[in-house]
Amino acid sequence: MSVTAAPGFVAAGGAVGIKAGGAPDLAVVATDDGRPVAAAGVFTANLAPAAPVEVSRAHLLATGGHAAAVVLSSGNANAATGEPGRRAALALCRAVAAGVGAQVTEVLVCQTGLIGIPFPIEVVTPAVGPVVARRAGGEAAGAAAAEAIMTTDTVAKTAAARGPVAGGGPGFTVGGMAKGAAMLAPNMATMLAVLTTDAGIDPAGLRAVLAEAVGPTFNSMTVDGCTSTNDTVLVLANGRAGPVDPADLSGALRQVCASLAEQMAADAEGATKVAHVTVAGARTDAEAHQAARKVADSLLVKCSLNGADPYWGRVVSELGTAGVAMDPGRVSVAYGGVVVCRSGVASPHDEAAVAAHMAGRSVEIACDLGVGDGAAVVLTTDLGHGYIDENRTTS
Amino acid sequence: MSVTAAPGFVAAGGAVGIKAGGAPDLAVVATDDGRPVAAAGVFTANLAPAAPVEVSRAHLLATGGHAAAVVLSSGNANAATGEPGRRAALALCRAVAAGVGAQVTEVLVCQTGLIGIPFPIEVVTPAVGPVVARRAGGEAAGAAAAEAIMTTDTVAKTAAARGPVAGGGPGFTVGGMAKGAAMLAPNMATMLAVLTTDAGIDPAGLRAVLAEAVGPTFNSMTVDGCTSTNDTVLVLANGRAGPVDPADLSGALRQVCASLAEQMAADAEGATKVAHVTVAGARTDAEAHQAARKVADSLLVKCSLNGADPYWGRVVSELGTAGVAMDPGRVSVAYGGVVVCRSGVASPHDEAAVAAHMAGRSVEIACDLGVGDGAAVVLTTDLGHGYIDENRTTS
Numbered sequence: 001m002s003v004t005a006a007p008g009f010v011a012a013g014g015a016v017g018i019k020a021g022g023a024p025d026l027a028v029v030a031t032d033d034g035r036p037v038a039a040a041g042v043f044t045a046n047l048a049p050a051a052p053v054e055v056s057r058a059h060l061l062a063t064g065g066h067a068a069a070v071v072l073s074s075g076n077a078n079a080a081t082g083e084p085g086r087r088a089a090l091a092l093c094r095a096v097a098a099g100v101g102a103q104v105t106e107v108l109v110c111q112t113g114l115i116g117i118p119f120p121i122e123v124v125t126p127a128v129g130p131v132v133a134r135r136a137g138g139e140a141a142g143a144a145a146a147e148a149i150m151t152t153d154t155v156a157k158t159a160a161a162r163g164p165v166a167g168g169g170p171g172f173t174v175g176g177m178a179k180g181a182a183m184l185a186p187n188m189a190t191m192l193a194v195l196t197t198d199a200g201i202d203p204a205g206l207r208a209v210l211a212e213a214v215g216p217t218f219n220s221m222t223v224d225g226c227t228s229t230n231d232t233v234l235v236l237a238n239g240r241a242g243p244v245d246p247a248d249l250s251g252a253l254r255q256v257c258a259s260l261a262e263q264m265a266a267d268a269e270g271a272t273k274v275a276h277v278t279v280a281g282a283r284t285d286a287e288a289h290q291a292a293r294k295v296a297d298s299l300l301v302k303c304s305l306n307g308a309d310p311y312w313g314r315v316v317s318e319l320g321t322a323g324v325a326m327d328p329g330r331v332s333v334a335y336g337g338v339v340v341c342r343s344g345v346a347s348p349h350d351e352a353a354v355a356a357h358m359a360g361r362s363v364e365i366a367c368d369l370g371v372g373d374g375a376a377v378v379l380t381t382d383l384g385h386g387y388i389d390e391n392r393t394t395s
Numbered sequence: 396m397s398v399t400a401a402p403g404f405v406a407a408g409g410a411v412g413i414k415a416g417g418a419p420d421l422a423v424v425a426t427d428d429g430r431p432v433a434a435a436g437v438f439t440a441n442l443a444p445a446a447p448v449e450v451s452r453a454h455l456l457a458t459g460g461h462a463a464a465v466v467l468s469s470g471n472a473n474a475a476t477g478e479p480g481r482r483a484a485l486a487l488c489r490a491v492a493a494g495v496g497a498q499v500t501e502v503l504v505c506q507t508g509l510i511g512i513p514f515p516i517e518v519v520t521p522a523v524g525p526v527v528a529r530r531a532g533g534e535a536a537g538a539a540a541a542e543a544i545m546t547t548d549t550v551a552k553t554a555a556a557r558g559p560v561a562g563g564g565p566g567f568t569v570g571g572m573a574k575g576a577a578m579l580a581p582n583m584a585t586m587l588a589v590l591t592t593d594a595g596i597d598p599a600g601l602r603a604v605l606a607e608a609v610g611p612t613f614n615s616m617t618v619d620g621c622t623s624t625n626d627t628v629l630v631l632a633n634g635r636a637g638p639v640d641p642a643d644l645s646g647a648l649r650q651v652c653a654s655l656a657e658q659m660a661a662d663a664e665g666a667t668k669v670a671h672v673t674v675a676g677a678r679t680d681a682e683a684h685q686a687a688r689k690v691a692d693s694l695l696v697k698c699s700l701n702g703a704d705p706y707w708g709r710v711v712s713e714l715g716t717a718g719v720a721m722d723p724g725r726v727s728v729a730y731g732g733v734v735v736c737r738s739g740v741a742s743p744h745d746e747a748a749v750a751a752h753m754a755g756r757s758v759e760i761a762c763d764l765g766v767g768d769g770a771a772v773v774l775t776t777d778l779g780h781g782y783i784d785e786n787r788t789t790s
Contacts, residue, residue, distance in 0.1 A: 048715030048723035048739070080711050082724070082740040115708025116741050224694040226709075227716040299619040299694070299778075300786055307787025313510025314621075316475050320443030321622040328443035329477070344443070345477040346511050383694075385780050391695055392702025 001160030002142025003029050005175025006198040008037075008238045011141045013148030014131035017123045018075035018113070024148035026124070026131050029194050029236070030069035034101035037238040039067035040207040041108065042214045044231035050079030051089040051119075052109040053232060059093070059105045065203025068102035070194050070234055071095075071128075072149045074179070076113040076120070079229040088121035095125050099132030110192045110232045112151055112179060114394060146177040149192060152390060153179050154267055159259035163199070163252040165242045172199035172241035174252040178260040191218065193233045193260055199249045200239035209250040210235050217257035220289065221379035223268045224387070225297040233257075265379050270386020273305050274379065275363040279319075282374035287324035289376035291369065294322035296380035301365075305382035308358040312341045319367060330370025337364065396555030397537025398424050400570025403633045404591040406536045408543030409526035412518045413470035413508070419543035421519070421526050424589050424631070425464035429496035432633040434462035435602040436503065437609045439626035445474030446484040446514075447504040448627060454488070454500045460598025463497035465589050465629055466490075466523075467544045469574070471508040471515070474624040483516035490520050494527030505587045505627045507546055507574060509789060541572040544587060547785060548574050549662055554654035558594070558647040560637045567594035567636035569647045573655040586613065588628045588655055594644045595634035604645040605630050612652035615684065616774035618663045619782070620692040628652070660774050665781020668700050669774065670758040674714075677769035682719035684771035686764065689717035696760075697778035703753040707736045714762060725765025732759065 004011050011029045018025040031037055041060055043053050059067070071092050078085045093107040100107075111119075135141065146156035160175040180191035201209070214233055235253065265274045277296045282288035295301055295318045304311045312333040319326055333341040336357030338349050357363065399406050406424045413420040426432055436455055438448050454462070466487050473480045488502040495502075506514075530536065541551035555570045575586035596604070609628055630648065660669045672691045677683035690696055690713045699706045707728040714721055728736040731752030733744050752758065 046712060046715040047721055048711050048726065077708075080708055080723075080736065080739055080741070082738070085740075115706075115712060116736065118741070226693060226695050226712065229708075229712045229715060298621060299782070300621050303783050303786035304788075306783060309788040311510075311789050313472075313475055313624075316443050317441060317510060317621065317624045320441040320624060326442055328475075331443065341475065341511065343477070344475055345480075346475070346513070383783060385783060387694070388698050388701060388778060388780060388783070391698035393699075393704040394706050 001175055002139065002146055002158035003175050003177040003194055003196050004137050004142035005160040006173040006196045008032050008198055008240050009196040010135040010137050011145035012131050012135040013144035014134065016127035016131060018073055018120065025073055025075045026128065027072040027145035027148040028069060028096055028132050028135055029145060029196065030100045030135055031238060032137065034068055036063065036066040036068040036102065036106045037236050038201060038203045038206050039065055039234065039236045040203060040210045042210055042233045044228055046227050046229045048080065048229055050077055050111060050230040051081055051085035052078055052111040053230060054086060055089040055093065056108040056232065059108055062105040065207065066106060067108050067236055068106040069096050069100050070108045070110065072110040072192060072194065074112050074149050074151050076111065076117055077115045077230050078111045078119040080116040081118055085119055088119040091121050091125055092128065095128035096132055099129050108234055112149065112192055112230055115229060142177065149179040151179060152269055157260050157263040159256045161252040161255040163244065163248040165244050167242050172197055172244055174256050176256045176260055178264060180264045191228060191231050191264065195235040195253060195256060197237045198241040199237050200241065200243040201237050201246065201249060205246050206235060206237050209246050209253055212250045213253035213257045217254060217261045220377060221261045221265055222293060222296050223381055261379060265381055268381040269390040270384045271381035272384055273361055273363055273382040275305055275365055275381065276377055276379055278366045278377045279369065280375040281368035281370050281372060283325045283372040284374040285376055288374040289378065291319055291322040291324050292376050292378040294318050296378040299383060302383035305363060306384045310335045310340055310354045310358050315365060315367060316341060319369065325371050326369040327371050332368045334366045396570055397534065397541055397553035398570050398572040398589055398591050399532050399537035400555040401568040401591045401593040403427050403593055403635050405530040405532050406540035407526050407530040408539035409529065411522035411526060413468055413515065420468055420470045421523065422467040422540035422543040423464060423491055423527050423530055424540060424591065425495045425530055426633060427532065429463055431458065431461035431463040431497065431501045432631050433596060433598045433601050434460055434629065434631045435598060435605045437605055437628045439623055441622050441624045443475065443624055445472055445506060445625040446476055446480035447473055447506040448625060449481060450484040450488065451503040451627065454503055457500045460602065461501060462503050462631055463501040464491050464495050465503045465505065467505040467587060469507050469544050469546050471506065471512055472510045472625050473506045473514040475511040476513055480514055483514040486516050486520055487523065490523035491527055494524050503629055507544065507587055507625055510624060537572065544574040546574065547664055552655050552658040554651045556647040556650040558639065558643040560639050562637050567592055567639055569651050571651045571655055573659060575659045586623060586626045586659065590630040590648060590651060592630065592632045593636040594632050595636065595638040596632050596641065596644060600641050601630060601632050604641050604648055607645045608648035608652045612649060612656045615772060616656045616660055617688060617691050618776055656774060660776055663776040664785040665779045666776035667779055668756055668758055668777040670700055670760055670776065671772055671774055673761045673772045674764065675770040676763035676765050676767060678720045678767040679769040680771055683769040684773065686714055686717040686719050687771050687773040689713050691773040691775035694778060700758060700777035701779045705730045705735055705749045705753050710760060710762060711736060714764065720766045721764040722766050727763045729761045
């Protein structure tokens with residue numbers, strides 16, 4: 001199930017000439033009647049945001065949190081492209097608005113690809129209409145949209161979840177799609193995700209539940225520690241299922257975001273392993289997150305993962321430089337539930353069990369800082385030759 | 396010229412059984428008469444410091460900044476080894492103190508190698524005396540000491556510089572040695588450096604000039620963004636050349652530290668290129684340093700360096716997430732003096748000149764944030780298969 005899982009949403013994917021060789025490079029997600037619904041977004045914190053981020057932010061402000069469509073393109077990030085870039089992003093919105101019968105400010109835009117290359121809007125514009133015209137509900141249309149936003153992704157990423165509505169009945173649906181093979185992926189940058197739901201909620205409530213869902217999912221994963229100029233998560237809610245308890249929507253959104261994040265990590269460039277780094281015993285949850293991220297971003301820890309080496313000394317060293325409170329005499333580290341370091345020193349353990357765990361594709365690293373009750377989990381990958389090969393050159 | 400360049404200092408290197416196969420793994424630097432002289436140190440900021448860091452800090456405090464000798468061992472970091480580790484580091488100091496005729500608190504200790512492995516002090520202790528007995532002045536002894544502290548280093552690192560003394564005459568000398576193939580190197584951790592000088596200065600003055608020298612040199616380089624549990628820079632000053640102007644000593648120390656830092660970067664694991672990342676136009680020097688370090692630590696930028704690819708979009712993206720003020724409409728990036736991005740967008744340039752620069756072993760990346768006068772330089776390396784191969788496993 002994809003971005004078309006919830007009733008009332010349609011999608012399409014096709015080729016508009018950005019990528020060489022006619023590969024799919026444009027996706028559209030829209031309401032089935034072209035009318036705006038509640039919408040919210042979470043955008044990159046990069047101070048040099050791409051043109052589509054600036055345009056989408058402006059449109060959400062202008063409409064007070066409403067949108068009728070999202071257009072996504074892949075192959076060129078339209079970042080560091082200045083005023084011509086902003087005009088190009090706006091022209092994309094205009095072309096889609098015309099196709100779905102909406103106002104230009106009711107269209108949001110996401111782009112991913114190379115940074116610093118002028119966007120070929122004159123080639124693209126004439127090809128947008130035919131893609132928009134093909135929009136439809138159902139599995140196939142959602143799959144086509146998810147495929148059209150891939151860059152170095154090797155598989156399309158989609159997810160869906162359900163939750164109850166306040167008035168009883170069949171409940172609401174959340175559907176979503178995403179792309180991303182690194183936080184700021186290789187040649188082709190960025191993490192993008194679009195979610196749709198038939199849950200009923202106002203724009204302010206939608207913003208709040210989206211932020212809640214993004215924190216422990218997309219914002220708790222790291223492939224290379226780089227934050228793209230284009231990162232964007234959008235959600236549209238048409239209310240057809242009726243009003244919902246925000247907590248139920250938050251839960252369903254989080255479920256979809258978590259699935260998409262796991263799919264991204266599993267498909268990260270050159271990665272052979274996915275690791276969950278848990279830090280407990282921190283002074284606060286925020287400090288636990290900071291420490292888990294330091295371990296998850298460590299080149300040395302990621303190299304050890306690549307070699308299936310349970311070298312916990314590197315984990316302790318990273319915890320010691322994470323900038324958070326920790327007690328080196330009380331710190332512990334476990335791999336796959338087997339404690340290898342206790343009270344800050346080596347702990348006798350079942351080495352065969354640890355070796356078997358490290359050899360698997362999914363690795364669990366659990367740390368305890370010994371100073372409080374704060375806890376957090378960050379998702380990461382190993383660092384292998386493949387990542388370097390993918391990112392050495394843009395050609 | 397090495398750590399024995401300044402009159403009044405002797406050194407030795409030898410094997411004491413830490414490394415397999417009888418490779419040199421213990422070095423001693425001492426005053427030629429066993430008497431303490433002014434001493435200062437800069438230590439890792441890691442909250443889980445190794446035993447030798449704790450012992451050296453305590454000894455400098457106990458003596459009010461004096462030392463007669465430094466003992467350095469390689470092959471085992473004696474980190475995350477708890478109370479037995481502290482006893483082992485102290486036992487090393489005691490053995491050297493006996494050999495040179497000093498108090499135990501007058502001996503400082505540095506160790507480098509694997510983290511979390513109990514230090515084999517019972518094997519090592521009996522072998523320390525013979526190494527200490529071989530201590531001598533001159534080039535060969537200094538070279539032997541520099542060789543004995545190598546881990547994954549492929550070459551020994553030594554440097555020397557001279558400066559004037561207040562009373563005229565031949566002036567003073569600073570000599571030094573260092574090891575390190577990553578900030579927290581591979582299997583074998585740590586950056587260590589020992590400097591000696593015959594300049595005359597009190598301990599407080601020596602601490603101040605050492606801090607000045609370390610900031611723009613050792614603290615402005617990054618190979619993998621990891622801060623070791625063991626990083627240590629020590630300096631001993633015996634005053635035989637007479638009193639000096641602190642500014643002159645600071646300059647000479649900085650010259651030696653800069654040379655040693657450049658040698659470390661050039662010898663970094665798997666590195667094929669050394670890059671100087673300059674950030675100007677920042678709000679402050681500190682913000683410039685933070686931004687330069689973000690670029691220098693970026694996996695994507697380091698991959699681009701490996702591929703000799705002038706992909707400036709990644710540099711701009713990293714500047715945008717460095718957490719410092721910048722104006723995306725005024726940012727510029729140049730490779731080897733050729734501007735490739737001006738006012739935040741692609742700038743027409745001599746592509747052949749940039750390609751030729753990127754193909755070389757030394758790359759200059761100069762950025763301007765367009766918001767102030769702050770500037771800084773950080774030294775880094777590319778990221779290649781060699782780094783991963785070196786760090787996948789400890790075996």
